[in-house]
Amino acid sequence: MSDKNRRIIAFLLLMVLTVLLFPCKGYAQDIKSAPFQIDFIDVGQGDAALVKCDGHYMLIDGGSASKSSLIYSYLKARSIRYIDVIIATHEHEDHVGGLPGALNYANVGAAFCSVTDSDSKAFRNSKKYLAAQGKSIYVPKAGDSFYLGSALVTILAPVVAGTGPNNNSIVLKIAYGGVSFLFAGDAEWEEENSIAGYGELLRSTVLKVGHHGGGSSTGYQFLKAVAPRYAVISVGAGNSYGHPDENTLSRLRDAGTQVLRTDLQGDIVCTTDGNNITFNVQRNANINTLANAGPGQNQNKSYLVPFGNSAQNNQASVPDRSVSDTRDNQVTR
Ligand SMILES: [Zn+2]
Numbered sequence: 509m510s511d512k513n514r515r516i517i518a519f520l521l522l523m524v525l526t527v528l529l530f531p532c533k534g535y536a537q538d539i540k541s542a543p544f545q546i547d548f549i550d551v552g553q554g555d556a557a558l559v560k561c562d563g564h565y566m567l568i569d570g571g572s573a574s575k576s577s578l579i580y581s582y583l584k585a586r587s588i589r590y591i592d593v594i595i596a597t598h599e600h601e602d603h604v605g606g607l608p609g610a611l612n613y614a615n616v617g618a619a620f621c622s623v624t625d626s627d628s629k630a631f632r633n634s635k636k637y638l639a640a641q642g643k644s645i646y647v648p649k650a651g652d653s654f655y656l657g658s659a660l661v662t663i664l665a666p667v668v669a670g671t672g673p674n675n676n677s678i679v680l681k682i683a684y685g686g687v688s689f690l691f692a693g694d695a696e697w698e699e700e701n702s703i704a705g706y707g708e709l710l711r712s713t714v715l716k717v718g719h720h721g722g723g724s725s726t727g728y729q730f731l732k733a734v735a736p737r738y739a740v741i742s743v744g745a746g747n748s749y750g751h752p753d754e755n756t757l758s759r760l761r762d763a764g765t766q767v768l769r770t771d772l773q774g775d776i777v778c779t780t781d782g783n784n785i786t787f788n789v790q791r792n793a794n795i796n797t798l799a800n801a802g803p804g805q806n807q808n809k810s811y812l813v814p815f816g817n818s819a820q821n822n823q824a825s826v827p828d829r830s831v832s833d834t835r836d837n838q839v840t841r
Pocket of ligand 1: 554555600602603694719720
């Protein structure tokens with residue numbers, strides 16, 4: 509065989525290998541391999557979640573002012589210099605106080621909050637950093653939606669003016685393939701009840717529990733509608749509010765929801781391919797997160813029979829818990 513023929517055969521082999529290793533796929537097929545991740549950052553008593561999809565970022569709340577430098581460092585360590593959307597679910601300090609840390613490191617595309625003004629120092633400070641980037645606050649309406657990469661973000665609430673900032677929290681749902689996340693802000697029963705009419709739309713794989721697991725949030729009816737397989741409670745250890753409330757924990761237990769908590773487990777990182785879902789935690793992967801759950805209101809669970817059955821049927825597109833993986837720090841059931 510001549511050198512020329514060898515070169516031609518080598519070239520053809522290379523082409524075949526290239527096609528085998530890098531098959532052409534349409535965007536729809538690529539969605540499952542596209543990276544989607546949510547970091548529930550341990551900010552003590554407060555909320556902060558960093559959502560990543562296809563290289564785009566959304567920060568939902570930023571913890572309290574004392575965590576501003578933590579948020580700055582978190583982004584810096586990951587070289588995240590651009591955040592497509594920042595959402596402050598409401599104006600309370602434990603949600604907006606740390607946002608200056610993010611705005612100090614990263615540029616932001618858009619900023620949402622349930623209000624444009626508040627007389628708290630934390631809110632004014634965040635607004636000042638936004639203004640320095642030439643941005644103002646947009647108050648989204650229920651029904652607004654946008655894409656973060658290939659993930660669909662839908663604003664669910666507020667649908668009516670609620671009582672106080674908590675019940676005016678921005679509540680949103682993120683859908684990525686067959687997996688979905690519902691972020692309840694600090695919504696309490698009043699706001700939960702106001703969106704009960706959404707019905708099936710509330711159903712989500714993961715619930716970011718409202719108001720740090722407080723007792724006046726995460727009611728049975730709401731839980732029944734959301735039917736979350738997993739719940740994340742962002743809460744500070746030994747906080748003065750008694751969060752999470754033992755009754756909320758017992759309701760989650762009754763619903764058969766696996767609970768993860770930042771006070772016990774530190775940073776909680778959730779990844780999904782749109783099908784399987786995996787949680788990695790900083791510490792205490794196998795701790796009993798419901799150890800201080802109260803006796804519950806539905807110990808016979810009769811109330812939850814239809815809920816449990818329909819949840820199984822409707823979440824069939826979410827295959828079984830890949831969290832049974834045995835890596836260190838991975839949550840196992
Ligand atoms: Zn809060």
